[in-house]
Amino acid sequence: MVSAYYAFRRMKVILFYIDLRNASKSKYKYLGK
Numbered sequence: 001m002v003s004a005y006y007a008f009r010r011m012k013v014i015l016f017y018i019d020l021r022n023a024s025k026s027k028y029k030y031l032g033k
Helices: 002-022 024-031
Strands: none
């Protein structure tokens, strides 16, 4: 259960960084500007 929780967190972090890298052209979107 704990391992699945950490795996889910790791997946969310990886997806977040992938989205951030893909949206490098509009990186300020994540800062709310």
